[in-house]
Amino acid sequence: MGILDKKLSLRDRKKMLVGVWEDEDQLMAGAGELAHAGIHIHDVYTPYPVHGLDRIIGARRSKLARIAFFCAVTGLTLVTTMIWYMSVHDWPMNIGNKPVRFTPSWAPVMFEGTVLCTAFGMSFFFFWRNRLVHGIKNELLDIRQTDDRMVLTIETTDGMDEKAVLDMMKNHGAVELRAFHNGVQTVL
Amino acid sequence: MIHDSIIRDRLVTGDKTASDVTRDIARPILNNPMIAWKVGFTLSLIFLGIFGVSLLYTLWTGIGVWNINKSVMWGWDITNFVFWVGIGHAGTLISAVLLLFRQKWRMSINRSAEAMTIFAVICAAMFPVFHMGRVWVGYWALPLPNAFGSLWVNFNSPLLWDVFAISTYFSVSLLFWYIGLIPDIATIRDKVKSKLGKTMYGFFSMGWTGSTRTWARYELISLILAGLSTPLVLSVHTIVSTDFATSVVPGWHTTIFPPYFVAGAIFSGFGMVATLLVVARKVMNYENYITIGHLDAMTKIIMVTGTIVGIAYLTEFFIAWYSGNVYEQYAFTNRMFGPYWWAYWSMMTCNLIAPQVFWFRWARTTPWFIFIMSIVVNVGMWFERFVIIVTSLHRDYLPSSWVMYSGSLTEIGLFLGTFGIFFTCFFLFAKFLPVINMAEVKSILRNRE
Known part of the structure; x- marks a missing residue:
């Protein structure tokens, strides 16, 4: 394993589902249920540290x-x-x-x-x-993810019931749902 | 288990949301400067000019323009050095020590206090550097290979420890401050409209996206840096105190100096933080973020540290008597009743007696009164250093070399000028960077425990 955490880059992500939240509690509940249903959450982008989220997405303890x-x-x-x-x-x-x-x-x-x-x-x-380099291109999914929005991403896999995943996110208060395909986002 | 706190008051008032926090705190950066900022910045530049003129005169004519060509060889310069280093300590205390103690009230004030640390250390460094006289050979203080018969620096000297301590303190504080700033710089990057702004904030935000993985590591590195900075800040003023304590000068040669200096540094630092923040919260409309509760907490620390310093004054006086050493006894009698009695009693009044007023709740919660008291604390702590340095040096073992000392116009100009450096830096910081840590404040809006 190299030092750079390759999971942080969106460059190689082919297809993802994106859910946008404005409420921390609803996001936590939604992320918890997704993880419980065995769906692997790629990452969650938040404007401030949300405690417990790293365990839900299965991030390993830092060395x-x-x-x-x-x-x-x-x-x-x-x-x-x-x-x-x-x-x-x-x-x-x-x-x-x-x-x-x-x-x-x-x-x-x-x-x-x-x-x-x-x-x-x-x-x-x-x-x-953490891929923090001066002058690097920002890979933002939402311009407000550093302000007041929280963005959850799920990498789609073969056989994944995408509709069920989207419903799950919507039921837990996601204010916006999007599909991310080869760097382009479509609002669902 | 996380739940809403039922016993603690909210740290941020006014029912703010995350987007309110961004809007309020980014306002000075995204809009044109206010009149108050322009007036303050202009005044700071005038004082910076005074520094420039005084420094140029010193360099052009020589160090003799300072009144230190006598047995008082450390006059205003080292007084100012210790004064400014001390002021810096509150920043590290707030950001590091209060983080380790999980004190969430620090979150609204840590950014500006850390900035203050950095600017105060810059001001402090001016004095020993230019006291060298031939400042262009200042690099001799560093352990570099040289052509003087491999003559290296002396690692047994507290003055060399100072070189290492101050430079480490400055660079680690800068790093800690910068890492803390990255998420907020990213927020500004995504809000600013101008192309230059986007480029600059984009460059310094290092591609920050707010990934959960990064946040987890960010919190861990903040904790470790806090763990490193805590002994570091204690070591810095301990080492500064050994500049005096390892000598044989009566009034300096005392083992109480390290804790006494550290407490004094935190005391004076909080004095300066209170001076700045009482004004900033009013002028920048941050009263919902830096609340009366914050001022209350800060004044309690001022009172406790002021009392520790006061006990140290009384202890060293007692030990001078108890030791039976006539030189020590004379040094302390001379401090109290000698020609510099006014400086000693100013110190005692400002540092020991005045902060006791903070036992009263009214005093702790009235901003204009806190502002006045914070100035009193700063004046008192300057006098403390003046008393320690000048009263001990002006009358030591050899009565034939006893002298009186007062700062020359150039020394006074340099001291006033450092306020120019400090406030110019602070005003630029307040214009271009968020004065309050937005990301951390957003995380405490809900008052969870």
């Missing part, structure tokens, strides 16, 4: 915390090595006749270096994994 730990260990190692190289190995300085070796006075710089590497390393991974 970001592990990446953060890895970056922290790397940062700590790099900074400690740098200080040791500069202060002990390359050019030891006699300061008040203090011993030239690892001392607690290195701790502040070690800590700051660790935090710096963790924050930037983890964020770089976050941007990459």
Whole structure:
């Protein structure tokens, strides 16, 4: 598995059903029922984080915390090595006749270096994994999905009863239903 | 289980919907600037000009134009440095520490407080950088390979710790702020009409679509960054305090400095947040988002941290007496009754006595009074740094080098000028970016628990 989450791009999606909601509770109920009926929800686009939705769509728990730990260990190692190289190995300085070796006075710089590497390393991974790149083309299904609308997408498969799915969405308060075919949306 | 809260007041009043939030908060960005903005921005530019002139004079003539060519070698410059770094701390406290404590009231004020952190750190950095005198060799403070016999920086020095702490603090705060801004920049991208606006907001929104997968990771990265920023913010002012505490100067050589400085930083930072937000909520019509409840919560923190700082003042005074060290005892007697008594008592009045008024509910819920008190807090915290730095240095171990110190016109100009930097940045931020975190505020409209 590459770092980039390929599920985030709509480029390769051939045919999808799209439901648009304006109410968070109705969306949650609708998404819950769809998932319960065994229909795989591709994604839901919301203007703010809706808690619990990630579990309904079957998103796996992020490994970001592990990446953060890895970056922290790397940062700590790099900074400690740098200080040791500069202060002990390359050019030891006699300061008040203090011993030239690892001392607690290195701790502040070690800590700051660790935090710096963790924050930037983890964020770089976050941007990459989530396809967040400066200047990338926006793949919006609804111009109001960053304002007040919530957009649920289902990738159609052979044998799927599309009418039943659309009815299910409509019954749970979807204000608009659309079909998405090769990048073009049609209001149903 | 999620349900409507029956005991907590609504954090956003006025029965707002998600689209109301977008409309209200994006209004200053999508419309022409208001008169108040234009007046404020012009005033800020005037102060920025004062900074420019004072800095040019300093660079052209030399660092001697500051009155620090005496035993008081840290005068207004380091006072201002500590003052501004402290102000920045409230931003991180609100966005990181209150996030870890799941305090949802932070959501209306975290964006502007984080912006304030960044601008305050920029102001703070000006002073140690230009105090170097030959600022063009400022990069010597960095651990870079060089041609001086491989002479590296001294990792045992708190001044070098400062270089690392402040630069890490600035860059991590900027990153935290930017990641938090991405969803809101995307909202503006989808609302703005001009082509330039679409391009700029499109560039900085990085293709944000609001996917549930991305939101889940976004919340996790915010939590981890908050977890990192919390010890970071404590380390920054701890390290700033060790600039003083690791020396042997009477009045500085004390172990209480790290917690005392951190509490003072949060105290002064909240003072500045209150100054800005009391005005912003009125001028920008954000009274439904930054409610009296928010002001109440902020003033409670001001009162608690002010009291912690006050206890620290009394503790160091007690320890100076209890230690039996005559130099320490003299340093503190001199602070209270020496030639700078007015600075000491201004500090005590503004920082310890004045915030006690917030025990009264009226004081905590009256915006104009909070505004005045926030200025008092800021004045008091500037005096705290002045008292610590100047009263300790102007009379130390060697009476023959005892001197009086007052800031030169250039030093005063530089200090006033940093307000120009700070407010110019803040006004530009208020014009081009959402002052309130729209996405987070939308998630608390229903007052769920």
